[in-house]
Amino acid sequence: MLFCPKCSQEIDERDNYCRRCGRALKPGTGFWYSHSGIILLMLVLGPFALIPLYMSKILSLRAKAIYCAVITLFTLYLGYVCWQIFTLTQQMLEATLGMPY
Numbered sequence: 001m002l003f004c005p006k007c008s009q010e011i012d013e014r015d016n017y018c019r020r021c022g023r024a025l026k027p028g029t030g031f032w033y034s035h036s037g038i039i040l041l042m043l044v045l046g047p048f049a050l051i052p053l054y055m056s057k058i059l060s061l062r063a064k065a066i067y068c069a070v071i072t073l074f075t076l077y078l079g080y081v082c083w084q085i086f087t088l089t090q091q092m093l094e095a096t097l098g099m100p101y
């Protein structure tokens with residue numbers, strides 16, 4: 001016999017979610033592995049969202065491929081913006097202090 005850790009309802013070992021309260025019972029089925037969870041993690045963690053994306057049992061292979069491409073592009077864009085800020089800062093330092101850093 002297995003029981004839900006949240007509401008103590010009896011559960012089947014094949015269930016991914018509790019039938020009474022809806023709690024995720026298996027790894028890879030919680031909120032962070034859903035569509036909204038992956039998008040949220042991507043915005044916060046960037047490329048590290050690839051880990052829950054890979055572990056997710058909710059998303060289809062096609063959805064995973066799309067999210068993987070989006071996360072990669074998002075990471076590249078973030079890197080590009082960081083590089084822009086870096087070079088701009090260098091230029092400003094050179095202009096104000098008159099020497100290269």
Ligand SMILES: [Zn+2]
Nearest residue numbers: 004007018021
């Ligand atoms: Zn429950």
